[in-house]
Amino acid sequence: MTAGTTLARTPRREQVIALAALAMIAALAWLWILREAARMAGMDMPAMADVRMNHMLMMSARFTDWSLPLVAYLFAMWFIMMIGMMTPSVAPLLLLHRGVARHAARGGHRFASSAWFYGGYLVAWGAFSLLATLAQWALESLAMMTPSMSTADRRLGAAVLILAGVYQWLPIKHACLAHCRAPLSFLQRHGGFPSSATGALRLGLTHGLYCVGCCWALMLLLFTFGVMNVLWIAGLMIFVLIERLVPGAHWIARAAGVLAVLGGVILMR
Numbered sequence: 001m002t003a004g005t006t007l008a009r010t011p012r013r014e015q016v017i018a019l020a021a022l023a024m025i026a027a028l029a030w031l032w033i034l035r036e037a038a039r040m041a042g043m044d045m046p047a048m049a050d051v052r053m054n055h056m057l058m059m060s061a062r063f064t065d066w067s068l069p070l071v072a073y074l075f076a077m078w079f080i081m082m083i084g085m086m087t088p089s090v091a092p093l094l095l096l097h098r099g100v101a102r103h104a105a106r107g108g109h110r111f112a113s114s115a116w117f118y119g120g121y122l123v124a125w126g127a128f129s130l131l132a133t134l135a136q137w138a139l140e141s142l143a144m145m146t147p148s149m150s151t152a153d154r155r156l157g158a159a160v161l162i163l164a165g166v167y168q169w170l171p172i173k174h175a176c177l178a179h180c181r182a183p184l185s186f187l188q189r190h191g192g193f194p195s196s197a198t199g200a201l202r203l204g205l206t207h208g209l210y211c212v213g214c215c216w217a218l219m220l221l222l223f224t225f226g227v228m229n230v231l232w233i234a235g236l237m238i239f240v241l242i243e244r245l246v247p248g249a250h251w252i253a254r255a256a257g258v259l260a261v262l263g264g265v266i267l268m269r
Helices: 003-009 012-040 050-058 068-106 114-141 154-167 171-181 183-189 197-219 221-225 230-245 249-268
Strands: none
Touching: 012 068, 012 230, 068 114, 068 183, 068 197, 068 230, 114 197, 114 221, 154 197, 154 221, 154 249, 171 183, 171 197, 171 230, 171 249, 197 221, 197 230, 221 230, 230 249
8 A cells, every 4th residue: 555545545534633733833833933023123012021132132243242041042943933934844744644654553553653753854954943043143243143133244145145046956956855845755765654753753854854955045045134034934934835836846946046146146236
């Protein structure tokens, strides 16, 4: 029996429950993003806690001496953003895993929870979030970030745009995108879903690394347009979904790359 057949036989009720759980995770992440974006824009309640006000002061481009609480906060900010943006993209594989697990349970076989696969996927994006946090620290230490957490130097912002645009044309981008667009092919290449928790965690991590390889340059655009710019966060999430679901994704990626390069050239002037 193929994985596709297994998924097709998964009761609709279970698919709805799984999708609802993923939607809840993504929604909670987005609620946090919206709250923090509003707070940073000065639209939150006037009586903010002192620790939050300190975080705002620390985010000034003039501040270079980071504290551990600030690093933890910014890492959480990046990580929660990635959860909100990337959870919709991994939903097809998680549903597939759920179907396989149910079929195995009916046959009397133990099978790891889908949470292990999802956890491995999030580990990959957690690693990216840590690197993004360190990059933000480096930029702020060099006074190259504004208080709104975007690049203070137009040339740097333009360079990020051009980098992201060029990456959209590279073979490694499209190799990673191919893995993300074809869940069944990905599973066949990696021996299918393992039944153990460690195997599921490892497979989720592998899939997450392919997704990071596909999208890391796009995520860096947040440095150019504002790390907590809600419109850009939403736009990138939608674009990532388009790359994965819409036919002709390679051309869409390349067209977006051309636009990004042109935007970078214009911004550099």
